[in-house]
Amino acid sequence: MNNGVNVTALAVFVLFFLLVTVMGFMASRWRKADNALHLDEWGLGGRSFGTWVTWFLLGGDLYTAYTFVAVPAAVYATGAAGFFAVPYTIIAYPLVFLFLPRLWSVSRVHGYVTPADFVRGRYGSKALSLVVALTGILATMPYIALQLVGIQAVLDVLGVGGGAGSNWFVKDLPLFIAFGVLAAYTYSSGLRAPALIAFVKDALIYIVIIVAVIYIPMRLGGYGHIFDTAAQKFSTPKSPGSLILAENKQWTYATLALGSALALFMYPHSVTGVLASKSRNTVRRNMAIMPAYSLMLGLLALLGFMAIAAGVGSGVKGFNAQLSVPQLFENMFPDWFTGVAFAAIGIGALVPAAIMSIAAANLFTRNVYKEFIRPDATAADETRVAKLASLLVKVGALAFVLTMDKQAAINLQLLGGLWILQTFVSIVGGLFTRWFHHWALFAGWAAGMVYGTYQAYGIASPATKHFGGSAANIPVIGEIGYIGLTAFVLNLAVAVVLTLVLRALKAPVGTDETDPDDYGAEAGDPKTQNAPVPAAAH
């Protein structure tokens, strides 16, 4: 490990950081709208983004800095099992192709800003809407915190993260600055800031990955040699991983891919990116072009093997796998390009962190503040509260990273995926049918949350006593699989059975303010032009 400060790399890093800061503040003037006080403007960029802006925005949003650090780190540590991110992102887009256009349409007709708004309108249930909103906020917070962990990894390798010896203030100062700046331009520009910065982020990422997968293997003696070295590492008896997936890991691999794919667009920040697009067709077209990012992710995963072949971390006791890729870049690239690569990761953290905080703020404002605290809040009030909430969310995430240990953030983010998946039945079920009873959905959600959390609590790993993994025995089937997906199946079963019971008892079903035609509405239809004020507003 290099203990000094890498001055050239740091200079390049800071330069890019300044560039995106300027862009972030200028973004408020980009495609400026007539009614800047409406939450649609700050929180959804005016619902105006076309195919390419949406593509960059969603790419910037879903493929986060943490992904860039964690996916190759998983491959570095466990080999094939860590590669599940690739099938996960392959199956995600065909799956969501089925329901996201419907979510876009109904949200456009009724002016919904969050998934919980939709649940409120569809089922007329405050309780169900509230738990969907709270689950979203709960799942998003640790995710924001992990973006900070991504930045920290880069700063550590750059030599400015401070060693164990430096005091906490010096150690965390760069992180404070980065986050302060991020909070300021998100506050002033809303979703337009990450949308604009995403262009820089994604361009940098593509350049770095393409260079990395060509240049690094050239220096390491080709892919054949890289995989041979990796095979050697994983063939030692004590190795926790394998180069090719072992037979008893296949269920885990498939269920993790499927469960994660189902969860991906339940995250509030993903929905924010989708609802910000200007038409139903924009959403569909994006499902066809998003795989470009998945390809990049797959190549990135291979960097984990390159780190093994380059000897990163070998012989270092307790080497943090999360540092494997940043360290690989520093070992392999000339300093200036290391700076570019680190800027890509750093900016890769800022874009999703901004969108996530906006999404969490929208949820709080629409589904907690307006629903329960001040039902008569005007659009301008909503915008003001959302801006403040976005600051609070970020301060919370920062406090989380500084006070709690990193492992807690990673555990919670794993749990977050499991939790957010439990909103799937309410949201996606509701997009297709009004058959489910809202109390049955509520009970299903609760069952999934409790079961999943309890199961995850019981998993230990070398790094942590509880919440040490996401796979456990699937009852009935008897294979090891993703807990989130098992909880999801339980959730669905409870919802179906209780709906049958409640329907037999003729329990009141609540009002549905949506109309079957709303789910197919396209921009320009008369329906989308005079969108009424959603139910939550009354």
Place this chain on the structure above:
Amino acid sequence: MSSDLEVPEPLPGPPPAPLPAVTPERVLAGLSLTVPVVAMLWVASYTKADPEAGGVPFFYWYQLLWVPVSAVFTTAAYLLVNRDEKARKAARAGGKR
């Protein structure tokens, strides 16, 4: 998978002539979306090292190859659904006249 779209309830008044809920376009689109999902969830079909491609074991290059292949299938679904929606719009407009 073609249950993608809810059948609209019949409108009061003279019924327009809507297309049936199941059209060849919708069925094909549903199939196009199913293929990549099934291929990736069938893990046993690709957990092997050979044949290698340029030193990369089958397990890795096969899955990477599926990324662009899945994009082709999703694009096909997009085109099919677009066609279907245009036909529906035309049928609705015709029915109202």
